[in-house]
Amino acid sequence: MPPILEVKGLVKKYGDFTAVKGISFDIQEGEIFSLLGPNGAGKTTTISVLSTLYIPTSGEAVIGGHSVTKEPMAVRSLIGVIPQEIALYDDLTARENLVFWGQMYGLSGKSLNTRIDEVLEQIGLTGKAKQRVKTYSGGMKRRVNIGVGLLHKPRLLFMDEPTVGIDPQSRRAILDSVKELNRQGMTVLYTTHYMEEAAELSDRVGIIDHGELIALGTQAELTKQVGEMETLILHVDESEDPERLAAAIRTLSGVKKADVTDHTVTVIVPEAEEALAPAVTKANELGIKIRSVDMREPNLEAVFLHLTGRALRD
């Protein structure tokens, strides 16, 4: 069976800046595929090209047998797009928003109303459908934002960082709904900079950085790249200088990498538990106060650090 999405050598330039540098991947029908990368990695640009909003500088992408450059209208009927920013009309109610967007996808009459009822049920807003969107919480708006993308039952759903800036409860609801949609047969291309989300949702993950796809595979395949390495995460006090601690930890034996993000030092080591005591000792020697400690088995964060030398949230 041919993949529902095939991307070959996709390049997108803005003047002299190249946002996407010749990436290639494909997505099989029924799959959840995540593009994992830090802010500015090229995830949104990639989605924008695939959803026909931007024309690629070079390369090609085919969705359901239709070229995104040559047959954009055919592609648009097959895809649903849930943008990173909430794109709704605040002065319309949730139902009115859904009616309008459904009409833009060619739905009308009874089938539109039935579908809206289903979507409202799905996003848990049936009882509040007649309220104007501007009265909603951020999480509720996100749910309507997702609902709009589901109305016409797309074969391929693009979700661009749908959990940015929302509370944990709404985030959990969105992740569960992605899994449920996938169970119902929908193919999903999900972008995120949260390693945990990619790990929880994805059949396969593409790691993107500076516009390049630097790794691609299942979670197991990717973590193999860092061997059996574990991650030790040290959260230091806000008044402390984590760079001094990272530099000291790099001198310890067995430490593969030590990187700083905000007030956190992420250390890649064969055994996190064994590395903990020497790392804390170094902190004490430097007079740096450690607030808390995490230890993780091999994960995508470690893969990213291994491949780029930087933490995912840099």
Added chain:
Amino acid sequence: MRKLFLIGLKDLKLAFRDKAALIFMLLAPFLLTLGLGAVTGSFSSGSSSIRDIPVVIVNQDDGQLGNALVELFQSNDLATLVEPTVIDDSAAARQMVDDNEAAAAIIVPAGFADSIIPQQGQTASAEVVQVELYANPTAPTSVSVIKTILDEYINQVEVGRVGGQVAVTGLITSGRIQVQDAAAMGQALGVSQANQAGQSTSITLKNVTPSGEAVKFNMLALLAPGMALMFLMYTTSNGGRSLLTERNQGTLPRLLVSPTTGVQVLGGKVVGIFLTGAAQMLILILSTTLLFQLQWGDPLAVLVLVLAAVFGATGWGMLITAMVKTPGQVSAIGSAIMLTFGILGGTFVNLEAMSDWFRVTAKISPNAWGVDGFTTLALGGTLTDILTPVFALLIMGALLFAVAVFLFNRRGMMKR
């Protein structure tokens, strides 16, 4: 086509749910009209209608047409509307206007009739002698009424002159009269036309009541269109602004990844602005008609003029949007243009008191054409009488759309 209207209806709904926009669209023009009406005394019981307009007539013409004009202003049908004074001295007449003793002076120069209906044995002069209207700038409404009556009279004379020429030529061609009899026939026709022009029936204002009372011309009928048109410019620039707002809030990109073309989106926005502007104008017209018994004139003609004015104003709204980059810039430029056009359109000043260049410049605004048309209708004009402003507004709108689309394309706003 369906999507154009769906996008337009969505914008109409959004516009009428925006409280700030509603204040500018409906409340502000309504209150300002009321305020100006109060200032100008339109609500006082004694001056709710225009009557007894003092006009001084100097008839230096010995012919039929000059006399017909005097008779017209002295006719019973216009007795309560105008209060004519006939004198011989044109300088004194102008002085009366300067001294605010008259709203206008009408000076019929010697040879006026002869320049139109040559006496037997004479030939027509190359140029028609012009009747002079010397207007008092402090009485714009009264001057408008006088000018309308005078225009109607001159139109009748012109129709008669051309009609006479055609008729005489036809009679000669058909052999029913001889060439040597043409001059006598032409004069007879001219006299007949002059008499007809003098009959009040051909110049009767549409809103004269059956009982022959004064024309109930409310001052608000002149103020309200100016205000409505000025704030129509707010609505259209605000509508154009919504295109940039949608781009910023992400709904425009979302539209462009749905099976909707850029042309459909742009067309839908235009439909939305047009519907909103038309709704605004019609609500203002309906409310002032119901609340203040304002006579806007022939309903069909008013509707046609409203749609034409909204079309012209929508063109400006789109052009402003196509020229700037942010919603804030549209607001700033839109407000400036709204006020400028308000002034140019005669909302705050009497255009007839302004210089020629000002009046010519004013024609770039939909306001000037719109006020012109609405004034004509309020004074009893028909759809035929407003064809010039209607076509001017339609041409204005079409030209501005063309420029706006060119600019949109150049900026790639509606393209992927």
